[in-house]
Amino acid sequence: MDTHDTIVAVATPVGVGGIGIIKISGSLCRAIAENIFCRKGNAASQALRPHHLHFGWIVDPATRETIDEVLLAYMPGPASYTREDVVEIQCHSGYYVLERILGTVLSRKGVRLAEPGEFTRRAYINGRINLTQVEAIFDLVNARTGLALRQANDQLGGALSKAIFALKETAVELLTHIESGIDFPEEDMEVLSSADVLTRLRGLHVEMDQLLSTYEEGRIFREGIKATIIGRPNVGKSSLLNALLEEERAIVSHVPGTTRDTIEEDINVCGIPVTFVDTAGLHNRAVVDSIEEKGFQRTRAKASTADLVLFVVDKSTAFTDGDVVIFQEFREKKMVIVLNKSDLPSGLNEERLPREFQDHRRVSISAKYHQGIDELKETIQTAVLRHDGSSSMPAFLNRLRHKVSLEKARAGISQAIRSLENGASVEFAAFDLRCVLDNLGEVVGETTTDDILDNIFSSFCIGK
Ligand SMILES: Nc1nc2c(ncn2[C@@H]2O[C@H](COP(=O)(O)OP(=O)(O)O)[C@@H](O)[C@H]2O)c(=O)[nH]1
Ligand SMILES: [Mg+2]
Structure with a gap:
């Protein structure tokens, strides 16, 4: 070009x-x-x-x-x-x-x-913006919620690149100390002992850990989440989707097994783009036909790949073995338990729910009468995010690309720490630190390969 x-x-x-x-x-x-x-x-x-x-x-x-x-x-x-x-x-x-x-x-x-x-x-x-700012422009154009827009603007303002440059500066300073000790041992410069170098490396490692821990949330702000609604037949899963959408999207019926395929709809939940997936109800009776069997497979596939599972239980009846089986299958997932049909007399003693159920977030709703839906939305937000955008937000990693490069940098620091702990000379740490600088440079676009650049820019439209 x-x-x-x-x-x-x-x-x-x-x-x-x-x-x-x-x-x-x-x-x-x-x-x-x-x-x-x-x-x-x-x-x-x-x-x-x-x-x-x-x-x-x-x-x-x-x-x-x-x-x-x-x-x-x-x-x-x-x-x-x-x-x-x-x-x-x-x-x-x-x-x-x-x-x-x-x-x-x-x-x-x-x-x-x-x-x-x-x-x-x-x-x-031409050096007007760095690579994270390029990505922020893309995110700004594609933002679907207020939180996504805010994150894009923060990143365009340099929030993420400043965090990366700060890490680089610390690494460069350390490298300079080590190298001056190697190259001019007789000169009157402050030379760090192996122990000092180790302490500083460990500090860098902690800072990288902190930045890496923002990835999950950063990704959610930008891309949103998938939330799959699961539960026994007739507990009100389709009614819940409709209540969230505020329209009659899925067929609701007292006949069990009405929903056979999955239905997906996007909703803005407190600033997070959420794709809700309504599924066919799971039961442990003999499977009726091959369509139902396929429906079950889809439910399981959608639930296992979801960021969040909404496990709907009928609050008007006693807890069943069927509920427990479903719960056990997905208990490792991030989960909100939705106790539906709260408009009816309760058939379920919340105090006596099995122990493991008590550990999960729980919300009572009536999907039919649209009660408790706002509370459910807030619960979804707090289940997946630590920041709600109301206070100042830290720098976020929000792309796999950022995470991969920073993980490589952190691995380089770990490597340097290990060799010093094993008694190697500081020259080895200097070598590792130079690689770390390259990895950090990748995030902001200083040492990024043409392939990656082509990939990023080709996702833009012509004229941008
Ligand atoms: N009283 C009451 N009935 C509900 C509620 N939610 C769903 N239902 C009824 O329960 C039946 C099954 O609902 P549906 O949404 O199709 O359940 P699904 O099989 O889990 O998708 C229907 O007759 C609904 O009207 C609720 O909150 N309160
Ligand atoms: Mg249904």
Whole structure:
């Protein structure tokens, strides 16, 4: 990919609409603007004032035909999105208009169509943003809840990269101490003993542990969770899905075994995107037919891969062996026990629930009458998150990529600690620390391979 070309793309969704924006970045921007843009009041002799909107027309330089009435902004680098010269043309959004303006710009030598994410890639290559900030832009565009948006903005502001740079700084400082001791042993520099180095390495390890422990939650903010509703037939699983959705999505019936397939719906639960999965009720009677058998398999598959299981129990009847069997099967999962049909006289003594049930979060609801649903949502939130977004939040790892690189860095620190504990010289620790610096550099994009970069930028849309 040539990074010296001037690139152009339509930056708004293609289609008929109020406004369409064409974005150009590169050294030819100004010449292109002067060539195709005719300002109102024949102000052609005046230079285009940077960072101002100019009103005028796009005119085909070959035919002198007016294509559209537009607003144009010229943003010379480095004060621009890409740090290169940038021109943005706000025109009317119509297929033909956009295509004609794009074609006019592209007809110039040295200009080509931008690849997906290429504007942002240039911002990254030119050092305006680091790789975690690139990812934050992607997350911002794709945010589905307030919490996801907040996390994306924090990350764009540098929350995660600052945490990584702080770790790097500590590692560099330690490395400098060790290496100055190796290279200039006779000089009058503070040389750390093996014991001092060990103490500092252990400190770094703890800091990395802390940052790594944020991954699960960071991932949930960004991607959301899958919550599978399970339980015996007729306990009210489908009614619960409907109550959460506030619409009659799943068929509810007093006939057991009504839900045979799984049904999935997305709901924003206190800022977390949750995909709820309604399933076929599990029972231990003889299986009736092959459809039911398949339904059971799907229920089990969806429950075993879920981030959270909502185990629905009918509170109006006594606890059954069937409930216990289901509970035992999924007890290792993160679980909320939902005691449904609380509008009916209780047939279940909560005090006498089996011991292991008492350890799980429990909520009483009436799915039929939409009672206790808000409390259930709050319980789901506290079951999966430690932070609710109301207070200040730490830096989060929120991508597998971050976690993998930081785990490699932590393994490097462990390795250095082990060799020092076994009496090796500090030179070995210095070697490990250099690898740790590379691993940390991967997170912020300093030592990231082209494959990974291609992968990240290709998920962007053209024009971003
Ligand atoms: N009284 C009462 N009945 C309910 C409640 N939730 C579900 N039901 C009834 O229980 C039966 C089974 O409900 P359904 O949602 O189909 O259960 P599923 O088989 O677990 O999906 C239906 O007749 C529902 O109307 C509730 O909270 N209170
Ligand atoms: Mg059902």
